[in-house]
Amino acid sequence: MITSQPTSSVKVPRKRITVYSVIALLGLVSMFMVHWRFGLGLILLAAILALFSIPIRLNPLTFKKIKRFKEIRRGYYSFLILLFLSILSLFSEMIANNRALVVSYEGSLSFPTYADVKLGKEYGLTGPDANAPVNYRELKSRFKAESEGNWVLMPVVPYGPNENNKYEGVLKPRPPKSFLLSKLLLMERDKDPESRHYLGTDSTGRDISSRIIYGFRIAIFFALAFMTLVYLIGITIGCLMGYFGGIFDLIVQRMIEIWSMVPFIYMVIIIFSVIPSTFSISTRVSILLGIMVLFSWTGMTYYMRTATYREKARDYTAAAQIIGASPMRIIFHHILPNAISTIVTFMPFTMAAAITAITALDFLGFGLPPPTPSIGEILKQGTARLDAPWIVICAFIALVMILTLVTFIGEAVREAFDPKKFTTYK
């Protein structure tokens, strides 16, 4: 019989705890002092580092599964890469941005990335630039030309995601700077020595690499939130159906059948036509998330319902009932840990589906509100601008890479959690 025992107390070296705590504390402080996203990134980093180093004494079966997962190299490395990219994306402002990382002006350093908008006069600009927000790229070349010891350090991609950049005097697609990309795809190459548009620009001159970086961040965290919510609702309702059975099961199942017949894209279109789009972008994204979750949790319930039915018939459930455990305790403490392995294997695929869905919605123009950077939106532009093939190719490659990583993880998880390999019943 399997039951999940609470893991016994763990020992983590003191030193490490101190280091992680310091990082987390720093994050907490910078959430308020610098930028919430920057802080959140630090906290998450600390949490993940801690998780990895804690020699948790897991349930031996789970431990075996994780060990097996680690052994499947392709999946494990995909997981590490995706994890790294996700954390990195929290610091996107320091990778792709039109604000400088560091400015040294008359001997004093300033860090504009997360700071308030600065006006030109603060860096000694005059004329029409004095009262306008600083253009740090221009500032950089200006300082260089003046050579008075002032300097500007720009991020790797010195362009914001919503910024329109000229090419030959007008706003039109600029071919990629990347030598590799242009060679590989036999495309023209941007020969401007000043340009750092590695992947070129889209049809109104917005930097594609910058948009992909920010688009990735939104997509991946959107998918994570989507998955968490869908599982929370789906698992709870599925378990309840399976555990209580009878009339309850019958009614809820019929309701789910009706509910799942509602095509969610219509709902997205309808709901988005009535909500005022003056809501801030984050509110709109949350609403989109809500709608998608509302119409997607139903699929999960079927698996949980069957699994719970199966587990409910086992002796350990009967034993728990006799001891007098409450239904909630039985469901979430006894049954769920044993039924979860089926679900875990779906997780990466759910994420892939969510990323696909959000991309598709953006492609159709019903997704994230403009000008939110998104891969689907770049794809859409690209298909209309086949004369600038790098737009569609970059978006396509980015999407394929993300989905491949997620799918590799999914396959590995599925194999590692294969119940035939590990589950034994006494």
Added chain:
Amino acid sequence: MNKNLLNIFLVAVVGVFITGCGGSKDETAEFPPQDVTAEVQEYYATYKRVPLELKAKLGSGAISQEEFNSVMEKEPLFFSFKTLEDLPGDLLWENGMELEDIGSRNAIKGGTQYAALQDFPRTLRRVGPDANGSFRPYLLDDVAMRLARRHPNNTAIGPRGHYYFGELAKEWAVDKERKTVFVRMDPNARWSDGEQVTADDYMFMFFFFHSTYINAPWYNNWYKEMYTNITKYDDLTFSISVPEAKPDMNSRVLDLIPLPEHFYRELGDDYVQRYQWRFQPTTGAYIIHDDDIEKGRSITLTRQKDWWAKDKKFLRNRYNYDRIYLTVIRDIPKMFESFKRGDLGGTGLINLPEYNYEKLPDSDSDVQAGYIQKTTFYNEIPRPSYGLWINQAKPLLDNNSIRVGIHYATNWDRVIREYFRGDYIRMNTTADGYGEFTHPTLKSRSFNIDNALAEFAKAGFTDRGPDGILVNANGERLSFTLTTGYRTFQDMLTILKEEAAKAGLEFRLEVLDSTAGWKKAQEKKHDIMFSALNVSPEMYPRYWETYHADNAYDVPWLEDGETPNPERKLKVQTNNLQSVAIPEMDALINAYRRSDDAEEMKKYAFRMEEILYEDASFVPGFVQPFYRVAHWRWLRYPDDFNVKLSRSSGEWFLAWIDEDIKAETLAARKSGKKFEPTVKVYDQYAPESVRKGASLAGNAP
């Protein structure tokens, strides 16, 4: 789970496509016979037009129903019947024959023109639900004959309005004192089924457009309000009267298009279904045969070989193609590929910069080989008013300094220069392109951060917040929603947004679909709207709809007529999108509407433009002063290419197909033989500022 999500998604997408391809239902259902003749006669004998003032009085409760009825007793009938002896003798008859002919004498009749439609027409009716689609010009606007038509090259204003040439009318007389236009019809005018066009068809036209059977309230309203009487003198002689003798009163009457009474005998409640796919006999050159309609795919127009007007001056060199074959191509890029393959004769897609400069640049091999010719033609028509419509009924936006600041903070110059590649020009007034009626010297404010900041500072916005947006002492941010119903202009608005942020102004973009966007503006719920009112080639701009206080508030003023009524409520469903209410403006608009003197009206119009400039609630955007067309070499145009008033190269049907050149070009494409490349700009009607541009001038004939 993931599959489920994907499935739902796929089903939905497929569903969208399937519903999008509807219209394949068999429409040949039987309709019971019916006859509307008796009802028409009854209507002629009884209908009286309600004068607008009387209607308003009854509506506001100033007079009782009884009083209304007694006044109406004395009103004359709308439809009158008289004899030729009753025709006034002092009329000045004119026929426009002295005007210059249009089109080219070299035009050859024949050939098939291939063109594309994005949607299959949903009906062949000319009015009623779904009739106002992209196919209507082929049935009505560009093809159907009117009494007379405004000369498209001579846009001067004469003593009796614009200059017209006769189509269905042999001659006409404008009588300003009687507010009436008298018409003698061309005895040769025929419907395409052989019936003669007579005064009865004009009588019936009024019955038809007054009728509720047609499900077209706009027509009901227009034909009841804009005309006061029709009098038949004999089968070919009649007169139509209008309520005001405006300078353009001739156009109100001469632009009327008759309806064949004999065809609409079966008019009734089922008009919409009954006439859905029946082709109405036309007075124009092109007809549609039943077997030329392939629903959802294509529709073909055929030229009548013995058209009654084929030798008439002004018409003889036009309507040259034997057939016009219209295919449905829903996808724009595909439409362009079809053109490049030679499946379509011409395309207007190069109006878009990306097509003109990247997809079909002058250096394109087909252009360089002379197979495809590119033409830019500067026209002169009233321009759609693209710009920002600021709703001054909203908080903060009621402050004039903020509105002026918004003017300085919107960088149209950058949009025009970089996004539209310098093709367009800045709009300067609320009514550009009206020729003599457009203010000659007024210029719109240019982007200037310092001026914008100074104006915003006047309104108390002096400090920048952490995100660079200005805040006032109460902590309010200088942030407004910028709504639009045009998805196509989304990227352009993003540029305006980014530029405005430099001046400390935030635009929150709201991109809605066109219906929702327009609805929001009509309900006056917008802060700032990016939109345009489409305008028809009229003599003078309209101000009452957009700038009169009556269209802004229910009761705009207190008794004295100039103090704002503190309890006034916004009036919805009007076109005063800016909620402009200025007493001086109202007075000018009323005078302008009453005036029958063009010079006086111009003076009023200029003064109104100056007031609106000071009021600063409309940020003039851009104007496309030309249209471009790319066409295959065998599609020929007159030497001066097109007429001044044309909106597109096809509107006046001046082009023709030269079959010999077509054969030569097709052969040349195979053999690789090349011709002289032809990329032309016709700027004879271009505004001064554009004509000076050295690169553009020079190649017009």
